[in-house]
Amino acid sequence: xxxxxxxxxxxxxxxxxxxxxxxxxxxxxxxxxxxxxxxxxxxxxxxxxxxxxxxxxxxxxxxxxxxxxxxxxxxxxxxxxxxxxxxxxxxxxxxxxxxxxxxxxxxxxxxxxxxxxxxxxxxxxxxxxxxxxxxxxxxxxxxxxxxxxxxxxxxxxxxxxxxxxxxxxxxxxxxxxxxxxxxxxxxxxxxxxxxxxxxxxxxxxxxxxxxxxxxxxxxxxxxxxxxxxxxxxxxxxxxxxxxxxxxxxxxxxxxxxxxxxxxxxxxxxxxxxxxxxxxxxxxxxxxxxxxxxxxxxxxxxxxxxxxxxxxxxxxxxxxxxxxxxxxxxxxxxxxxxxxxxxxxxxxxxxxx
Numbered sequence: 001x002x003x004x005x006x007x008x009x010x011x012x013x014x015x016x017x018x019x020x021x022x023x024x025x026x027x028x029x030x031x032x033x034x035x036x037x038x039x040x041x042x043x044x045x046x047x048x049x050x051x052x053x054x055x056x057x058x059x060x061x062x063x064x065x066x067x068x069x070x071x072x073x074x075x076x077x078x079x080x081x082x083x084x085x086x087x088x089x090x091x092x093x094x095x096x097x098x099x100x101x102x103x104x105x106x107x108x109x110x111x112x113x114x115x116x117x118x119x120x121x122x123x124x125x126x127x128x129x130x131x132x133x134x135x136x137x138x139x140x141x142x143x144x145x146x147x148x149x150x151x152x153x154x155x156x157x158x159x160x161x162x163x164x165x166x167x168x169x170x171x172x173x174x175x176x177x178x179x180x181x182x183x184x185x186x187x188x189x190x191x192x193x194x195x196x197x198x199x200x201x202x203x204x205x206x207x208x209x210x211x212x213x214x215x216x217x218x219x220x221x222x223x224x225x226x227x228x229x230x231x232x233x234x235x236x237x238x239x240x241x242x243x244x245x246x247x248x249x250x251x252x253x254x255x256x257x258x259x260x261x262x263x264x265x266x267x268x269x270x271x272x273x274x275x276x277x278x279x280x281x282x283x284x285x286x287x288x289x290x291x292x293x294x295x296x297x298x299x300x301x302x303x304x305x306x307x308x309x310x311x312x313x314x315x316x317x318x319x320x321x322x323x324x325x326x327x328x329x330x331x332x333x334x335x336x337x338x339x340x341x342x343x344x345x346x347x348x349x350x351x352x
Contacts, residue, residue, distance in 0.1 A: 001098065001099065001133055001134065001135070002132055002140060002149075003102075003103045003132045004101060006021070006103055006130075006132050007021065007025070008021050008142040008147070009021065009024075010144065010145055011032040011144045011145070012032060012255060012258070013249075013255065013256070013259060014127055014128040014129065014144045014249075015039075015041075015064065015065055015128040016035050016039065016259065018129060018130040018144070019069075019071065019105065021103070021130050021142060022105055022130055022178050023035060023071075023075070026077070026179065027180050028075055028180060028184070033259050033260075033262035033263040033266055034263055034266055035071055036263060037195075037263025037267065038070065038071040038190060038194045038263075039065070039069055039070050039071035039194070040063070040070045040071075040193075040194040040195075040197035040198045041061050041062060041063040041070075041201075042060060042061070042062070042198050042256045042259075043060060043201035043205075043211055044058070044059075044060060044210065044211055044212070044214050045058065045059040045060070045061075045062065045209060045210050046058050046209050046214040046215065046217050046218040046221070056221065056228065056238055056242060057241075057245070058218060058242065058245050058246070059245060060245070060253065060255075060256040062201040064126065065128065065176060066081065067079055067080065067081040067176075070193070070194060070197060071194075072178065074185060074189075074190035074193060074194065075181075075184055076182070076184045076185055077178055077179065077181060078178070078180075079176055079179075080176065080177040080179070081174065081175075081176055082174070082176075082177070083172050083173055085173070086162075087158040087159070087161055087173055088158070090161060090162070091154065091157070091161075093175075094131060095134060097175075097177060098131065098133060098134060102177055103130055103132050104130065104176065104177060105130055105131075105175060105176040105178070106141070106161060106171075106175045106176075107125065107126065107128060107161065107171035108125075108127045108128070108129050108141075108160045108161065109123060109124070109125045109159075109160045109161075109166060109170075109171055110123070110124045110127045111123045111165060112160035112163065113127070113143075113152075115143075115146075119237040119240060122237065123163070123165040123166040124166055125163055125169040125170045125171045126166070126169035129141040129143060129150070130142045131175065132149060133149070134154070137153060137154060138152060139151075139152050139153075139154055139157045140152075141157075161173050161174075186272065186276070186277040187270065187272040187273070187276075188270075188272050188273045188277065188278045188279060188280060189278055189352055191267045191273060192280075192351070192352050193352060195264075195288070195347050195350055196348065196350060196352075198260065198344070198347070199345075199347045199348040202340060202341075203344055212337060212340065212344075215333060215340070218333060219330055219333040219334055219337065222326050222329050222333065223326055223330065225321075225324065226322065226324065226326065229320075235320055235321050239313045239324075240309075240313055242306075242309050243306050243309045243310050243313070246303075246306040246309075247302075247303065247306045253302030253303070253305065254300075254303040254306065257295055257296075257299035257302060258296075258299045261292055261296050261299060264292055264295065265292060267288065268280075268285045268288050273285070287346060287349060287350065290346070291342075291343040291346050291347055294340070295340075297339055298336045301332045301335055301336050301339070302336065304332055305329055305333065308324070308325055308328055308329055309329075312325075
């Protein structure tokens with residue numbers, strides 16, 4: 001059986017893409033950038049690992065989908081999180097909900113997806129997909145960048161949902177159910193609240209490895225990379241994953257900046273912002289519009305950073321470290337510290 005009336009739109013990020021699809025199904029059609037922006041999870045994080053292991057890790061999420069997800073709260077959506085000790089019990093509950101025509105947002109260990117090739121020995125249990133059907137042997141899920149549903153053997157799905165290989169983001173047999181509430185609050189206020197939270201993620205963090213402080217630490221670490229990577233057992237994998245964190249998943253760099261820029265651009269032209277209930281002032285629209293250039297330039301700089309990593313990895317295992325242009329990398333992050341600092345300090349001036 002397959003959920004009736006479910007429409008998948010290919011997207012840029014697994015979480016915002018899945019949430020977008022399910023929100024449309026329950027009667028709240030929005031673009032992926034709008035859903036991403038309203039959930040206000042964009043940020044930056046930097047983790048300096050042990051020299052002999054994975055020495056450099058970055059991320060772009062300061063928050064993820066939970067029962068308190070901001071996008072659901074500001075859209076008047078009830079989100080229910082269910083976790084199970086047993087993979088079998090989780091699947092029985094999922095089947096019951098699917099038979100009631102409820103699509104599910106599920107957490108998945110990427111290692112078990114046959115079309116995704118993680119580096120050997122690497123795991124990521126924070127991947128998100130929408131579960132939309134099943135038959136006797138397979139489950140059917142939508143992947144952000146695939147048009148048709150992915151058909152996954154049920155026994156593989158159970159392993160992917162219950163995996164404990166990723167100690168940081170184990171899926172824990174978790175799924176989410178979204179239900180539309182009786183009314184939706186004004187979008188003009190919701191967008192302001194989401195922008196405020198994104199600014200807080202960058203400017204007002206409680207620990208120094210998050211937000212702009214984390215980006216500064218990341219920049220300061222770059223000159224030590226060659227020594228760290230030469231001591232590491234995974235220099236090539238580290239650079240390959242860093243490229244992915246910036247360009248494809250994660251995502252500490254360009255992908256999220258592009259989504260956030262698209263969100264801001266859509267926000268200042270949305271009918272509920274320029275008119276309707278509690279419309280924005282011309283000054284507020286101009287303030288956001290002026291920050292778009294900084295966010296767009298930051299995304300381009302992150303892409304340039306990622307391309308330098310890609311260039312180095314093509315040198316192979318032995319030569320990738322020595323071929324890194326660390327001065328160029330440090331300069332790009334320095335520019336982004338200035339660009340994003342300026343943009344988010346100005347965006348923080350928006351008031352409800």
